[in-house]
Amino acid sequence: MASPAVRDQDNHNDAENSSMGYCGKAMNKVVEFPRKLKKLGQDDPRRIVHSLKVGLAVLLVSLLYYFQPFYNGLGDTAMWPILTVVVVFEFSVGATLGRGLNRILATFLAGALGFGVHHLANLSGDIAHPILIGIFVFLLAASVTFIRFFPRMKARYDYGLLIFILTFCLISVSGYRDEEILEMAHKRASTILIGAFIAVFVCVFICPVWAGDDLHNSVAKNIEKLGSFLEGFGDEYFKVAGSGESNMAHLQGYISVLNSKQSEETQANFARWEPRHGKFRYRHPWRYYLKIGNLTRQCAYRIDTLSGYLNSEVQTPLNIQNNQVQELCMKMSSESGKALKELAWALKTMTEPCSAASSHITKSRAAANNLKSMLRTNAAAVAGVGGDQVHLLDIVPAVTVASLLSDVVAYAEQIEKSIQKLASFQHMQFKSAERKKPTALTSSKTSSSNVGPHHVITMDRLASLQVQESSKEIGSKFQRIRSAV
């Protein structure tokens, strides 16, 4: 069994750092800095564009100060547009819209409530005034802070709730007269609107970064990473082709998938604010992406377990190499890897994941079945070549790997189903990868009479449903077989 290969980069750094003094470290950091800056930009050039966009938005809002009439009209509240632009401008459109709307709504609501409370306190006389205000401020700040702990509120309205407390306190506490407050509220609201408008305008109309696109791509990319691992795993584990060179580095890509949950959820929350763009409509079913992401992570956990066997000090014993177990394991691994890559491609390009992925999954299933029947017939068969009886102990690693690979195949199947469910739930009409194939046409024609009259089912949709049905059938058969393996 594998020794756990702990992913630990810090130890290396520790050793490196301890060999030089503070001065050397500082020098090193200064020398490294431009290189790091360059890498940061190269990793995602949108970061550079975003930085320039923020600069532009701040510049635009600063220009307002040079229009004398505007500045004179606003007076001291002229700082709010700059503050709003800097605070609201985020990387993605969804995040910017979310913050902007949160800020505007919270300012309006809290302003109205604060004015009401202020007015009430004014009516109550000079002595009761501070007491009433104090009670209101305390109660509102405490209760809204408590509401911020709700996970759903925190995810979407955290900033709004903060601004709500802030504005309410500013308005209700301020010692102005009612008319002054109304004027101040009016100015503040209009300046915040101006700031938010500039931020949103620059964010949306100059090289926009859509959180929905990011989520879509990262979910697909994660599936692809798992596929790449599986494609390479068989060769690496059984060290075929006598190649001494290891491509372990290529097999580390999946690690980022393990901890992708939070970033996916954040992106989904941002994406909910975004209007229709590209292939995505407003209120696109983003939660299906989260489901697919969940499945991908669960598959990644199995793959992490599998990868532990790559670092095992003792490789599979020689006498079971070059035999059928190896061949079948490699087939399971590579076919499920190809299937995942096909699925990732289908998700990314929004085409239907019908034939290619299914055929790879069917092939990997078949390999699992073959392995199962081989194991059933005889333990000796596993020995392969010479027909020598092997110790049970010798085949344990291979059996465990086969068992884990079988789990991975099952997850690939689940991911396929989820992607098809996404395709059927969203109205965005996945394009069929194989449009206008005569067979698909005839089959849909013949079976369309069975479909109820109230359901508008396109040919693409029908084909997807059929694939789902057949995959379910195969799936349930496979389930019975697999669970016995």
Added chain:
Amino acid sequence: MASPAVRDQDNHNDAENSSMGYCGKAMNKVVEFPRKLKKLGQDDPRRIVHSLKVGLAVLLVSLLYYFQPFYNGLGDTAMWPILTVVVVFEFSVGATLGRGLNRILATFLAGALGFGVHHLANLSGDIAHPILIGIFVFLLAASVTFIRFFPRMKARYDYGLLIFILTFCLISVSGYRDEEILEMAHKRASTILIGAFIAVFVCVFICPVWAGDDLHNSVAKNIEKLGSFLEGFGDEYFKVAGSGESNMAHLQGYISVLNSKQSEETQANFARWEPRHGKFRYRHPWRYYLKIGNLTRQCAYRIDTLSGYLNSEVQTPLNIQNNQVQELCMKMSSESGKALKELAWALKTMTEPCSAASSHITKSRAAANNLKSMLRTNAAAVAGVGGDQVHLLDIVPAVTVASLLSDVVAYAEQIEKSIQKLASFQHMQFKSAERKKPTALTSSKTSSSNVGPHHVITMDRLASLQVQESSKEIGSKFQRIRSAV
């Protein structure tokens, strides 16, 4: 092999929601709300305390407005203390200190820089003034925004960088004369200091929540959760004692461990700001907690794979039940579970994890060794009771489970080592669980002459080193054996 049991609560909710109209759903939410509020408070009563603390801090800062001399002195900048309190006050001391220091430092630095730029622009004449200011504002906003993408900067100084851009723009753009700016800067700085002081004071001196404590407890709690799973796993998998009742719900606790990375890293970043408190000194080696957390998660991935076998439709065949494989697997599972619980307890109470945890780990290792030698001697031995020859296929699930359990044992060992490393690196002097044991005293006396004169090694420390050494020895022996299983 197990069918992947997808953790999916949304489907259930979907079905529930679709059965009633919007009105019913809204009613439901209103009825549910107080129950949810109560649960939120019960889950962590510190949330209620925190909310009251925020209310108090805001109340305190509001009181300043009623001191007429103070208010008159500050004028329009009197809003800054409220703003600072609301924005800076966070749940934990570390987060509040971090935000407060970030805000204060960034305001000072950006204020100075902004003043310099403003002065420079003033010298350059009326026409060049707006151009110069525009160039500076654009460059600074863009470059600081880009720096915010550095993961390390984002983790610790994100808020400071934001405030830096904000303050710089406000100061440099404002159309005031130099003297006015100096006065404004002075007022702003003092009001921000007042706000930050009130926020930090209330946060630190009234029921403080330390991020370091949270990190410490959550890392220990996560290890304990894995231990609980492993203790229950054997019984549940082999369904012993003929009990039809399943305690699957108890075995789901580990799931939260899988996605704990981000929250642990956030807490560690906050903890770095915290001064000495309780058992932790300033600059406590928090990164060791992150390492232990990493190992815990990697162990959790194996456990997630294991848990897939609990939901398998086909349980282990009857003919291998009640045999030695089952017994050994159960022993491995329960002993490693106990070891993890001991380790969690040792970490939590800061006592040395020497004897109890080690003995459990040794026992689970011994079980793994026995299983290995049993598998080596004969496949037929696995059949157990009747001596009937079993198909290889029938024992695959049990073998896979045994193999995974062996991985888990190896991780338990790694976690033990990391906790001992934490104990030896930090100066906080883990209390020995078995103080004043005569054997420990004599052994430390006899071997102390071998230790170099420059190392001050306490008895506790020495005992821990010895345990480390012996565990290393056992570990390396075990490694050779385990890797063959």
